[in-house]
Amino acid sequence: xxxxxxxxxxxxxxxxxxxxYDVIAPVARDGRFIFDRIDDPAAVSPxxxxxxxxxxxxxxxxxxxxxxxxxxxxxxxxxxxxxxxQALTFVHPCDINAINLMDDILAEEPxxxxxxxxxxxxxxxxxxxxGPCKENYLCFDKGCHITYKGFDLFFTDIGGRYYVHVxxxxxxxxxxxxxxxxxxxxxxxxxxxxxxxxxKKGFKKVIRGDMEMLSHHLKEAYHNEIWDIEGKKxxxxxxxxxxxxxxxxxxxxxxxxxxxxKGVRTRxxxxxxxxxxxxxxxxxxxxxxxxxxxxHRVFKKEVYLKKRFGRSGCVGCGRCIDYxxxxxxxxxxxxxxxxxxxxxx
Amino acid sequence: MFNFLPMPATITDVxxxxxxxxxxxxxxxxxRILRHRPxxxxxxxxxxxxxxxxxxxxxxxxxxxxxxxxxxxxxxxxNAMHKLSVNDKIGIRGPYGNGFPIEKIxxxxxxxxxxxxxxxxxRSLIKYVLQERGRYRRVIxxxxxxxxxxxxxxxxxxxxxxDPAIETHITVDAADPSWTRHVGVITGLFRHIDIDxxxxxxxxxxxxxxxxxxxxxxxxxxxxxxxxYLDLERRMRCGVGKCGHxxxxxxxxxxxxxVLSYLEARKLQEAL
Amino acid sequence: MxxxxxVFSFTSCEGCQLQVLNLEDELPALLGQIEFxxxxxxxxEKGEDYEIAFIEGSITRESEIEELKRIRERAKVLIAFGACxxxxxxxxxxxxHPQGTWLPSVYGRTDLFSDTxxxxxxxxVVPIDFVIPGCPIDKKEFLRFVQGLLLSMKPALPDYPVxxxxxSKGNICLVEEGKWCLGSVTRAGCEAICPTYRExxxxxxxxxxEPNIESLCNILMANxxxxxxxxxxxxxxxGLEAIVIPP
Numbered sequence: 001x002x003x004x005x006x007x008x009x010x011x012x013x014x015x016x017x018x019x020x021y022d023v024i025a026p027v028a029r030d031g032r033f034i035f036d037r038i039d040d041p042a043a044v045s046p047x048x049x050x051x052x053x054x055x056x057x058x059x060x061x062x063x064x065x066x067x068x069x070x071x072x073x074x075x076x077x078x079x080x081x082x083x084x085x086q087a088l089t090f091v092h093p094c095d096i097n098a099i100n101l102m103d104d105i106l107a108e109e110p111x112x113x114x115x116x117x118x119x120x121x122x123x124x125x126x127x128x129x130x131g132p133c134k135e136n137y138l139c140f141d142k143g144c145h146i147t148y149k150g151f152d153l154f155f156t157d158i159g160g161r162y163y164v165h166v167x168x169x170x171x172x173x174x175x176x177x178x179x180x181x182x183x184x185x186x187x188x189x190x191x192x193x194x195x196x197x198x199x200k201k202g203f204k205k206v207i208r209g210d211m212e213m214l215s216h217h218l219k220e221a222y223h224n225e226i227w228d229i230e231g232k233k234x235x236x237x238x239x240x241x242x243x244x245x246x247x248x249x250x251x252x253x254x255x256x257x258x259x260x261x262k263g264v265r266t267r268x269x270x271x272x273x274x275x276x277x278x279x280x281x282x283x284x285x286x287x288x289x290x291x292x293x294x295x296h297r298v299f300k301k302e303v304y305l306k307k308r309f310g311r312s313g314c315v316g317c318g319r320c321i322d323y324x325x326x327x328x329x330x331x332x333x334x335x336x337x338x339x340x341x342x343x344x345x
Numbered sequence: 346m347f348n349f350l351p352m353p354a355t356i357t358d359v360x361x362x363x364x365x366x367x368x369x370x371x372x373x374x375x376x377r378i379l380r381h382r383p384x385x386x387x388x389x390x391x392x393x394x395x396x397x398x399x400x401x402x403x404x405x406x407x408x409x410x411x412x413x414x415x416x417x418x419x420x421x422x423x424n425a426m427h428k429l430s431v432n433d434k435i436g437i438r439g440p441y442g443n444g445f446p447i448e449k450i451x452x453x454x455x456x457x458x459x460x461x462x463x464x465x466x467x468r469s470l471i472k473y474v475l476q477e478r479g480r481y482r483r484v485i486x487x488x489x490x491x492x493x494x495x496x497x498x499x500x501x502x503x504x505x506x507x508d509p510a511i512e513t514h515i516t517v518d519a520a521d522p523s524w525t526r527h528v529g530v531i532t533g534l535f536r537h538i539d540i541d542x543x544x545x546x547x548x549x550x551x552x553x554x555x556x557x558x559x560x561x562x563x564x565x566x567x568x569x570x571x572x573x574y575l576d577l578e579r580r581m582r583c584g585v586g587k588c589g590h591x592x593x594x595x596x597x598x599x600x601x602x603x604v605l606s607y608l609e610a611r612k613l614q615e616a617l
Numbered sequence: 618m619x620x621x622x623x624v625f626s627f628t629s630c631e632g633c634q635l636q637v638l639n640l641e642d643e644l645p646a647l648l649g650q651i652e653f654x655x656x657x658x659x660x661x662e663k664g665e666d667y668e669i670a671f672i673e674g675s676i677t678r679e680s681e682i683e684e685l686k687r688i689r690e691r692a693k694v695l696i697a698f699g700a701c702x703x704x705x706x707x708x709x710x711x712x713x714h715p716q717g718t719w720l721p722s723v724y725g726r727t728d729l730f731s732d733t734x735x736x737x738x739x740x741x742v743v744p745i746d747f748v749i750p751g752c753p754i755d756k757k758e759f760l761r762f763v764q765g766l767l768l769s770m771k772p773a774l775p776d777y778p779v780x781x782x783x784x785s786k787g788n789i790c791l792v793e794e795g796k797w798c799l800g801s802v803t804r805a806g807c808e809a810i811c812p813t814y815r816e817x818x819x820x821x822x823x824x825x826x827e828p829n830i831e832s833l834c835n836i837l838m839a840n841x842x843x844x845x846x847x848x849x850x851x852x853x854x855x856g857l858e859a860i861v862i863p864p
Contacts, residue, residue, distance in 0.1 A: 251590075258764075259649065
């Protein structure tokens with residue numbers, strides 16, 4: 001079932017959502033955008049580029065409490081898996097593709113109870129970007145500028161109104177209750193097709209080579225000089241892995257109340273680019289050079305996750321490029337590897 | 346579905362093995378049985394301090410409800426563990442990892458190479474093999490330690506040395522005046538053993554630097570790469586293949602390891 | 618027995634002591650676990666029976682050396698707390714000027730503090746067991762540290778840089794905006810408080826292990842800073858650390 005909604009009704013639509021969900025939406029902050037919890041529809045900026053942190057972080061939050069315990073009786077420790085109903089709204093296709101991959105990764109047995117609990121209480125309202133958000137993107141090469149699943153509703157701007165694809169039962173309930181959605185007519189569909197055709201013209205391929213072969217070429221380039229070149233630049237600051245919508249590495253630690261009786265076990269985001277990530281208790285560091293760590297990040301996305309889940313771990317959002325102050329770019333790395341292949345042929 | 350809640354367990358015995366290592370006997374509360382395989386590990390949990398991965402040192406058994414962990418005091422959790430005594434409560438998650446492929450080794454000669462703390466996980470395999478001794482041909486055990494005082498499970502090693510069912514060779518890097526056996530690194534022991542390469546399965550556990558040299562010796566004796574098994578160490582944090590710390594190229598060691606054949610490990614550039 | 622704690626102050630603004638007192642919500646419960654016996658900013662008693670000594674401030678006078686050694690002899694555990702004790706802090710700035718020029722330029726007279734010497738870190742004078750970094754210290758980190766001691770833990774500081782905490786908050790990066798910030802080479806644990814308020818990280822918590830100074834210098838120079846300016850940024854808190862600005 002597909003419906004439409006006039007621009008002027010978006011406020012009412014968000015207000016309706018607010019009565020059932022914590023609404024997470026793109027909002028402007030200091031000239032950039034973030035996904036934040038809102039309670040005023042006016043705060044929402046549907047026209048945004050790429051947010052600083054991806055929306056998936058609302059399903060996989062930092063410093064999440066996993067367990068509560070009491071040192072007086074450790075057998076009473078209890079799992080904290082929270083799932084308040086939340087709506088992630090105006091989510092771009094790249095970020096939906098990322099959530100789809102995170103779903104696969106974290107649902108793989110032994111599946112992650114905390115993530116899945118939150119995921120099950122989350123509805124996702126997609127929003128079709130009308131072209132590349134910004135300079136650094138490779139979503140088109142990745143085929144992640146579009147998405148076919150992973151949303152409850154999906155909005156496309158067709159001029160004066162949005163075309164809304166209703167994909168799930170939860171989505172249907174939202175559009176039925178509001179009374180501001182109209183059943184999509186043939187003309188709406190024609191406008192949708194026109195908008196999509198127009199949209200497609202904006203995207204460009206940025207990788208010089210066949211993306212299907214990337215994984216293979218990278219494996220051949222395991223000892224390529226590019227890793228040392230990029231490793232020299234790398235600050236090991238972890239920005240790339242913190243902002244990545246498909247990074248899920250974490251560390252676990254305990255925190256005690258001041259009375260030293262009760263405490264919590266929490267997990268915080270960790271990342272393979274940080275120096276101490278592979279250090280064991282004896283002091284040995286199994287990935288001690290920045291070059292090895294940079295290579296691992298790229299391989300994790302393009303080789304290891306691809307082998308395991310059938311698709312690349314990179315959705316092409318470009319955040320890791322935008323937020324690397326050392327200007328390490330996966331686009332440049334991929335092109336370097338692709339160029340080398342061409343030279344050798 | 347997995348959550349981070351450890352199973353409550355009780356320490357039922359503590360034995361000092363060396364200056365640094367103690368052997369803890371642990372029973373899961375509520376009649377639970379660990380049901381592990383040799384060379385699997387558990388995550389010990391002490392609330393307020395955290396978790397640490399520890400190899401299981403006892404063999405799998407159906408009847409007994411306890412298991413043993415040999416713990417070297419070297420970090421916050423293991424130091425705190427050394428302060429605990431009988432009847433104290435701890436948390437256990439696991440067992441994790443693939444464990445040693447015991448179903449593949451029946452009818453074979455078993456060569457076990459243990460360097461330093463590597464004897465802790467291998468003890469589960471040694472004891473398992475000795476319990477099921479009839480299923481195997483020769484059992485050869487090579488043990489290396491830095492100094493005589495560092496040798497773990499000394500009484501058991503003495504028993505094994507007397508036991509005709511197992512050929513035990515032991516060496517230390519640096520001897521003291523009372524030491525009467527081999528001196529030198531563990532690879533030196535290979536001069537003293539003859540093996541039938543086509544019938545031999547090798548199991549190696551030791552410090553990271555040891556693997557390359559020991560593997561070279563075993564390959565030189567003609568053993569097939571797929572019949573050499575290694576138990577690798579990485580930072581096992583979650584045990585369920587998610588947190589990323591133990592990843593070696595494409596595999597999570599906590600799930601696809603810690604035991605890998607050399608045939609597999611050789612293909613992972615980060616393994617050795 | 619509750620462990621007895623002494624808090625001592627040398628050359629500093631005493632803001633780190635104040636951070637301890639700012640733990641208003643937590644102190645009542647914490648005082649069930651520990652006992653302060655000497656804490657000038659908080660109490661008038663001056664007990665000498667402390668086992669754990671927190672040292673605030675750097676050493677800038679001859680007389681302070683003897684006092685610090687005396688505390689070290691009494692304390693089982695000695696912690697340098699705050700950037701002045703840990704790194705020398707801003708007090709090190711005077712080391713970059715010739716001795717003898719300090720007093721007249723600061724006080725306009727020379728008959729005060731006649732025993733003033735080049736600034737030293739606490740570890741330059743006595744062995745230290747632990748560090749709680751920061752200018753000022755993070756009060757939550759102090760709390761975790763004391764809780765760790767109560768659990769016989771060796772308190773561990775984060776080994777990753779401030780960027781991790783800063784990016785996790787979704788902050789806009791100052792360096793990206795063409796400004797300077799040392800967060801990428803500075804030990805985290807402060808929840809990136811300065812960049813969160815749009816102030817550059819000045820590395821008050823000291824550097825991470827193996828900081829990539831060369832890469833950061835290239836980035837900051839591209840943002841228009843000179844080598845001398847970069848050096849000055851590091852010197853604000855890390856004047857005694859061996860930081861090599863590449864040629």
